[in-house]
Amino acid sequence: MDCDILVVGGGIAGLSLASALAGRTDVLVAEAEPTLGFHTSSRSARQLIPSYGPAVIQDLTVRTLALIRALEVHLPKPVLTARSFLLVGSEESVRDRASGHMHPITPAQMMALAPELKPGHFPAAGLDTTSVGCDTDALMDYHRRRILDRGARILTGAPVRSACREAGGDSNGRWVTEAGEQSITSRVVVNAAGAWADELADLYSVRRRGLQPYRRTAAVVDVEHPLADGAPMVADADETFYYRADGNRVLVSPSESVPSAPMDARPHPGDVAALVELVNSVTTLGITGIVRSWTGLRTQTADGLPVVGYDDVVPGFFWLAGQGGYGFQTSSGLAETAAAMLQGEEPELPVAEALSPARPGL
Numbered sequence: 001m002d003c004d005i006l007v008v009g010g011g012i013a014g015l016s017l018a019s020a021l022a023g024r025t026d027v028l029v030a031e032a033e034p035t036l037g038f039h040t041s042s043r044s045a046r047q048l049i050p051s052y053g054p055a056v057i058q059d060l061t062v063r064t065l066a067l068i069r070a071l072e073v074h075l076p077k078p079v080l081t082a083r084s085f086l087l088v089g090s091e092e093s094v095r096d097r098a099s100g101h102m103h104p105i106t107p108a109q110m111m112a113l114a115p116e117l118k119p120g121h122f123p124a125a126g127l128d129t130t131s132v133g134c135d136t137d138a139l140m141d142y143h144r145r146r147i148l149d150r151g152a153r154i155l156t157g158a159p160v161r162s163a164c165r166e167a168g169g170d171s172n173g174r175w176v177t178e179a180g181e182q183s184i185t186s187r188v189v190v191n192a193a194g195a196w197a198d199e200l201a202d203l204y205s206v207r208r209r210g211l212q213p214y215r216r217t218a219a220v221v222d223v224e225h226p227l228a229d230g231a232p233m234v235a236d237a238d239e240t241f242y243y244r245a246d247g248n249r250v251l252v253s254p255s256e257s258v259p260s261a262p263m264d265a266r267p268h269p270g271d272v273a274a275l276v277e278l279v280n281s282v283t284t285l286g287i288t289g290i291v292r293s294w295t296g297l298r299t300q301t302a303d304g305l306p307v308v309g310y311d312d313v314v315p316g317f318f319w320l321a322g323q324g325g326y327g328f329q330t331s332s333g334l335a336e337t338a339a340a341m342l343q344g345e346e347p348e349l350p351v352a353e354a355l356s357p358a359r360p361g362l
Contacts, residue, residue: 001028001182001183001184001185002026002184002185002186003026003027003028003153003184003185003186004025004026004027004186004187004188005021005025005026005027005028005186005187005188005189005190005342006027006028006030006175006177006184006186006188006189006190007027007028007029007030007190007192007320008030008160008177008179008189008190008191008192008193008200009029009030009031009190009191009192009193009194009320010029010030010031010033010036010037010038010154010156011036011037011038011039011040011041011192011194011327012037012041012136012139012140012143012327012328012331013192013194013320013321013323013327013331013334013335014029014031014190014192014320015029015036015037015140015143015144015147016143016331016332016334016335017190017192017320017334017335017338017339018143018147018152018154019142019143019146019147019335020335020336020338020339021152021339021342021343022146022147022149022150022151022152023150023151023152024339024343025342025343026152027147027152027153028152028153028154028155028184028186029147029152029153029154029155030155030158030160030177030179030180030182030184031154031155031156031157031158032157032158032159032160032193032196033156033157034156034157035156036140036144036154036156037140038264039194039195039264039265039296039297040194040195040296040297040298040299040327041136041140041194041327041328042136043216043218043294043295043296044134044136044296044327044328045218045233045242045244045251045253046133046134046135046136046328047083047085047131047132047133047134047233047244047329048061048064048065048080048131048132048133048134048328048329049061049085049128049131049233049329050062050065050101050128050130050131050329051085051087051098051099051100051101051102051126051128051130051131052085052128052325052326052329053304053324053325053326054304054305056305056351056354056355057305057326057329057330058099058100058101059333059349059351060326060329060330060333060334060337060349060351061326061329061330061333062333063332063333063336063348063349064328064329064330064331064332064333064334065080065130065132067332067333067336068080068134068139068332071142074142075138075142077135077138078135079134079135079138079139079142080132080133080134080135081132081133081134081135082132082133082230083131083132083133083230083232083233083244084113084127084128084129084131084232084233085102085127085128085131085232085233085235086110086113086114086125086126086127086128086232086233086234086235087102087125087126087127087128087235087236087237088110088114088117088121088122088124088125088234088235088236088237089122089124089125089236089237089238090122090123090124090237090238091123091124093124093237093238094124094125094126094237095124096237097126097237098126101128101130102126102127102128103126103127104124104125104126104127105125105126105127106125107122107123107124107125109125109127110122110125113127113231113232114231114232114234116225116227116283116284116285117234117282117283118281118282118283118284121282122236122282127232131232131233133233133244134328134329136328139328139331155179155180155182157180158179158180158181158182159179159180160177160178160179160200160203161178161179161180161203162177162178162203163175163176163177163178163189163203163204164176166185172315172316174186174187174316175187175188175189175204175316177189187316188316188317188318188342189204189316189317189318190318190319190320190338190342191204191206191317191318191319191320191321192320192321193321194262194297194299194321195211195213195260195262195263195297195299196262197209197211197299197307197319197321197322198210198211199262201317204314204317205314206311206313206314206317207311207313209301209307209319209321209322209357209362210301210302210362211299211300211301211307211321211322212259212299212300212301213259213260213261213262213297213298213299214256214257214258214259214260214297214298214299214300215256215257215258215259215260215265215268215295215296215297216253216255216256216257216295216296216297216298216325217253217254217256217267217268217271217272217275217293217294217295218251218252218253218293218294218295218296219251219252219253219267219272219275219276219290219291219292219293219294220246220249220250220251220252220290220291220292220293221249221250221251221252221276221287221288221289221290221291222249222287222288222289222290222291223249223250223285223286223287223288224285224286224288225284225285225286226245226248226249226250227244227245227250227285231244231245232244235255236255239255239257240254240255240278241253241254241255241275241278241279241282242255243279243283243285249291250285250287252275252276252279252287253275254271254274254275254278256271257298260297262297263297265295265296265297266294266295267293267294267295268295272290272293276290298323298324298325298327299321299322299323299324300322300324301322301324301362302361302362303359303361303362304324305322305354305355306320306321306322306323306324306326306330306334306355307319307320307321307322307355307356307357307362308320308334308337308338308341308351308352308355308356308357309338309341309352309355309356309357309358310341310357311357312356312357312358318338318341318342319357320334320338333349336348336349337349337351337352337355
């Protein structure tokens with residue numbers, strides 16, 4: 001099986017890139033699991049927050065929002081819906097997390113927006129009105145359909161088992177990748193393997209970039225007092241919890257960042273119970289039961305920025321990994337950037353140097 005570009009990983013990163021490349025070059029996506037988006041991409045908080053993350057991430061988020069709004073014209077219903085982001089905490093912690101997309105509000109304004117917060121717990125707040133909810137399933141499906149409609153291919157149940165240069169080829173020759181039952185020959189391999197990105201690099205004899213997966217648990221819960229229509233997502237600036245409406249229920253998370261090996265992560269015993277106790281202590285939501293819970297892995301570099309670009313030593317190996325908790329909110333911007341690099345074009349955003357696999361500290 002031959003292609004020009006093999007994208008390893010069928011989460012939002014790999015699908016967004018393949019969608020951007022489809023019709024321009026011969027691209028193939030290989031996903032290890034039996035379904036696309038099996039791990040972190042199916043366990044998202046479904047919120048895109050322009051005030052969340054370093055400046056480079058915020059630029060990519062704004063670009064991603066613009067690109068998603070452009071593609072929404074091809075869909076039966078919007079992918080994005082208005083949902084503000086309310087950051088609460090001490091004056092110092094809110095100030096440290098606030099950015100140009102967030103403005104400070106008074107305690108009275110905070111309580112008007114989130115009357116479920118118990119008075120006295122949070123003396124300061126910031127509001128990002130540019131934040132939106134995201135139908136991540138619809139976005140993933142858009143990219144999947146676009147890939148197939150433009151003649152590109154997707155393989156599932158195809159974990160990479162080995163890789164080498166084509167027999168008789170030199171260091172600039174084509175890759176031969178054994179994925180599942182297929183032998184795939186390609187000019188370029190894109191590493192969009194999420195929590196397994198460093199492990200995938202090992203198979204191609206590429207230096208690791210210190211990509212560390214971190215646990216992030218969430219649960220959908222029943223409450224005595226559902227949030228009002230249009231309620232903002234609420235997060236503690238010290239990153240001990242966040243919550244948002246999920247229909248008449250509420251999605252809650254302890255916002256933990258606990259190092260993990262790459263795996264199909266599951267909630268640890270007691271984590272969700274402790275979260276319920278915390279949220280009930282600072283709100284009047286009155287959590288009465290857990291409907292379902294899950295854990296995803298957010299994979300980060302030492303400096304917290306993604307790794308995007310050609311490897312600086314091994315030809316034909318391209319990194320698209322380390323999105324951390326910014327996967328969906330940077331997905332279209334990163335895909336546009338990576339597609340331009342792969343096509344030898346100038347990216348729309350000048351972020352290549354900041355995201356380079358060769359940057360110091362990786």
